Amino acid sequence: AAQAAVMLVSYIVLSFLTNYQFAILVAVGAGLSNFLYKRIYVATKKASIGVSEQGSEFNSLLTQAVHNYKYLKSTNYFDRFSKKLIEVINKIEILNRKMGLYSAITSSAREPMIIMVVSLVIYIQINYMGASLASILFCLLLFFRALNYLVVVQNFWQTFIQNIGSMHLVSTLHAELEEVKEEQKSKVFETLRSxxxxxxxxxxxxxxxxxxxxxxxxxxxxxxxxxxxxxxxxxxxxxxxxxxxxxxxxxxxxxxxxxxxxxxxxxxxxxxxxxxxxxxxxxxxxxxxxxxxxxxxxxxxxxxxxxxxxxxxxxxxxxxxxxxxxxxxxxxxxxxxxxxxxxxxxxxxxxxxxxxxxxxxxxxxxxxxxxxxxxxxxxxxxxxxxxxxxxxxxxxxxxxxxxxxxxxxxxxxxxxxxxxxxxxxx
The missing domain is CATH 3.40.50.300 (P-loop containing nucleotide triphosphate hydrolases)
Known part of the structure; x- marks a missing residue:
């Protein structure tokens, strides 16, 4: 991810040096399209946290089912308890489907949006800014190379967002443990004397x-x-x-x-x-x-x-x-x-x-x-x-x-x- 990010920045800088107007217009278009991606990333993050929370709930219920097996079996409560487990599994499935949908949208919409932005920029450059076709073509070549690394960076970011729920839970748990962290003094208890x-x-x-x-x-x-x-x-x-x-x-x-x-x-x-x-x-x-x-x-x-x-x-x-x-x-x-x-x-x-x-x-x-x-x-x-x-x-x-x-x-x-x-x- 770090290598892809460095290469992406390098090609963008070269584009600015070649034709800064073209590069700025593409950057503005990319910024506007980012509003759509931002909303998708927020929704993905929310779904990811939901999956982690529901996963914790499922593990808790499963542990309780094993621990209370004798009672659940002897009273025929297993059917009712299993319905609660199935309910949690269904919630997890729905949230995973949402994350899959969001990932599909970002993957499928990426190239069409780039083509639309670049086409609009070329139209503006030729008809209103009088830019030379050579500089535009060279910038397009640089942006095409940058696009490959942009896809890599976005894929890493998408994966990161999809797993952020687990990191959020771990971070929350760590903060809670830090709050109640036990302080160990240096005075050693050797024996009860009195x-x-x-x-x-x-x-x-x-x-x-x-x-x-x-x-x-x-x-x-x-x-x-x-x-x-x-x-x-x-x-x-x-x-x-x-x-x-x-x-x-x-x-x-x-x-x-x-x-x-x-x-x-x-x-x-x-x-x-x-x-x-x-x-x-x-x-x-x-x-x-x-x-x-x-x-x-x-x-x-x-x-x-x-x-x-x-x-x-x-x-x-x-x-x-x-x-x-x-x-x-x-x-x-x-x-x-x-x-x-x-x-x-x-x-x-x-x-x-x-x-x-x-x-x-x-x-x-x-x-x-x-x-x-x-x-x-x-x-x-x-x-x-x-x-x-x-x-x-x-x-x-x-x-x-x-x-x-x-x-x-x-x-x-x-x-x-x-x-x-x-x-x-x-």
Whole structure:
């Protein structure tokens, strides 16, 4: 494109030097015809952005269809969901047809318009300006050569306009990411020495207040539990402790230092997070727990030590391929309880100090839940554990329990001190 542009400019300059009147008239004619092309380019740009936006929508719907396959299949909602996919595909098809039409118009109209402009200029030159036929013919030769490069430049420009939608989306995404870019400070978080404390924390999603002037303390190597109704702020609080979100006001201190004054990546290295939906990768048990660490002698020893701590030894030993047993997509080949144990083992292998369990057993049956609870209780005193639960019965061994009510602490104490003993909080 750059070479074509240079050659185009060179031939136009030569034309001006040969017969500037002819060159100026052609340039004016080209400028007038450019109004038509400008409108076509604007329409092409709009269609290109539309294709990119609809493509993003299609990818989102496709991801949702795969993720929610079981639900859509079992409820026969696939037909209705597929109609939405088809609707997006039709929109993309229409926009692509528009871009194809605009491209065809610019390609087919280019030479006829040039011929009309040049013919009109020759007529004016001969009849009103008295220009010599020789100079006109030489200019025509130069413009003919320039025309080839003009077509190349316009084709590049047309392609650029057709793809500008994708660049626009990438540019918009980059700007949004820059706005929320996380600043990594130089102070490295080495270990939790004393406590995590939250003082007068406030947080809201739009007009909805989630945490309201909340204050609490999480001492090192103690188990602290948050219970409360759905929407009371339990998970938001856990996300804040993980440094995924920041409080609107108030202070979150780790060993007396503001959390944001640390290098947050080094802080997160010490955090293990286990949610209701166990995170299992489509790989074997060893890679899921070690996160693809090399199977060196040292790593294998640590792997089996952690497996024992998570009560997985019998399960793995019973498998034909033992630790190299494949778990399938999202752990489809193992039970929910085993998936949670593997999740726990992964966090322990990571050498974490702060272990967050967000409704980690709520999706399990009572017998499996009891086994997982026993695994968790074995870690009591060795890790700083933050447990989010609905039921007091699942956190009865916690050192400290906070009842969250509409973003505030409605009560706190040990399990035997709480007034809501053994009652589900729905």
């Amino acid at each position: 406590e995590i404390s939250l003082s007068n924390i406030n947080f809201a999603y739009g007009p909805k207040v989630i945490l309201n002037n909340l204050s609490l303390t999480i001492p090192k190597n103690q188990t602290v539990a948050f219970i409360g109704e759905s929407g009371s702020g339990k998970t938001t609080l856990a996300n804040m402790i993980c440094s995924l979100i920041e409080p609107a006001s108030g202070e979150l201190l780790v060993d007396g230092v503001k959390l944001n004054d640390y290098n947050l990546d080094s802080y997160r290295d010490k955090i293990g997070y286990i949610s209701q939906e166990a995170v299992i990768f489509n790989d074997n048990i060893y890679n899921n727990i070690t996160f693809w660490d090399e199977p060196t002698e040292e790593n294998l020893k640590r792997f089996w030590d952690i497996v024992s701590l998570a009560s997985l030894t019998d399960f793995i030993s019973a498998q034909p391929q033992q630790h190299l047993t494949e778990l399938g997509d999202n752990g489809i080949l193992v039970s929910g309880g085993q998936k949670q144990r593997i999740s726990i083992a992964r966090e322990l292998y990571k050498k974490v100090e702060i272990l967050i369990l967000d409704e980690a057993t709520s999706a399990l049956d009572s017998e499996t839940e009891k086994i997982i609870q026993e695994n968790i209780e074995r870690l009591h005193g060795s890790y700083t554990m933050i447990i989010i639960a609905h039921r007091l019965s699942t956190i009865k061994e916690a050192d400290r329990i906070y009842l969250l009510d509409k973003g505030e602490t409605g009560g706190k104490g040990a399990a035997d001190q709480m007034l809501i003993a053994d009652r589900d909080i729905e």
